[in-house]
Amino acid sequence: MARSSRSMDWGFPRWRSYGGERGAAKVRLCDRDGCEEPGDRPAPKSPNSPDRWYFCEAHAAEYNRNWNYFEGLSAEEAAAREANEQRDASGFRQSQHYAWGGPGDGTRSRDEMKALDVLELESDASFEQVRAAYRRLAKANHPDVKPGDDAAAERFRKVQAAYDVLRRAEERRAA
Numbered sequence: 001m002a003r004s005s006r007s008m009d010w011g012f013p014r015w016r017s018y019g020g021e022r023g024a025a026k027v028r029l030c031d032r033d034g035c036e037e038p039g040d041r042p043a044p045k046s047p048n049s050p051d052r053w054y055f056c057e058a059h060a061a062e063y064n065r066n067w068n069y070f071e072g073l074s075a076e077e078a079a080a081r082e083a084n085e086q087r088d089a090s091g092f093r094q095s096q097h098y099a100w101g102g103p104g105d106g107t108r109s110r111d112e113m114k115a116l117d118v119l120e121l122e123s124d125a126s127f128e129q130v131r132a133a134y135r136r137l138a139k140a141n142h143p144d145v146k147p148g149d150d151a152a153a154e155r156f157r158k159v160q161a162a163y164d165v166l167r168r169a170e171e172r173r174a175a
Helices: 057-065 075-088 093-098 110-118 127-141 150-174
Strands: 041-044 052-055
Touching: 041 057, 052 057, 110 150, 127 150
Parallel strands: none
Antiparallel strands: 041 052
């Protein structure tokens, strides 16, 4: 008798044992922009927050290495930076009970925050605001508009890279 190639899991009760599915196993990728490694190492998005980033081993090590924000600064420089950031972060008083008050609420990665700075936007900007800022800055700095201006060309490349980071992050959130 010829062997049937027909699947036997088309009805109830299950004909195949549990754990014997044919489908591909779902693997969560690293949350670092552009990384294709499995993200199997959770890290908190902000102090005392239940939300987590999921990084690969290399990016988890980088994330943990960067926790000391004042590392490498003298005492005067650290005090000046702390005073400057407390002045700039006055709008984030709702996070005061977490004992931190830096820009952002922990929902965006460091790369996304840098990209928002390049696009001259606040940390809570929507994707429509990101798209509008990208178009405005791209039109103002495009090499066809300012031929021969190396500074404008470099600014245009930075704006494009920042938009790509934020677009991919938005696609990851939507998926």
